[in-house]
Amino acid sequence: MDATDFPDDLMQTQAAWNTTYDALAAPRPRDTTALRRRLLLLSVRLWWHPYWETVPSAPAARSELRHLARAHGAVRRAA
Numbered sequence: 001m002d003a004t005d006f007p008d009d010l011m012q013t014q015a016a017w018n019t020t021y022d023a024l025a026a027p028r029p030r031d032t033t034a035l036r037r038r039l040l041l042l043s044v045r046l047w048w049h050p051y052w053e054t055v056p057s058a059p060a061a062r063s064e065l066r067h068l069a070r071a072h073g074a075v076r077r078a079a
Contacts, residue, residue, distance in 0.1 A: 006065055010049050014069035017042040 020042060024035040046062075055061045 006068070007049075007051055010046070010051050010065065011069060011072075013042055013045050013049070014065050015073060017046060018066075018069055018073055 017039065020035055020039045023029055024032065024039060029035060052058045052061070
């Protein structure tokens with residue numbers, strides 16, 4: 001599966017989820033309630049995105065999305 005197969009809004013939502021998760025996992029996070037609520041909201045958006053109805057293997061595609069979003073985030077941080 002290629003990164004271009006995923007809609008931009010889905011990639012952005014996964015990237016936001018990763019950022020929120022990392023903020024919550026950091027030592028002594030601030031405003032954990034807001035972070036948890038945001039993580040829940042983003043999780044719902046990811047899970048129910050219409051794109052998943054169009055792929056033959058949604059579990060594999062979800063895993064690939066997570067992998068690509070992590071890799072893309074690492075490249076942006078390194079730049």
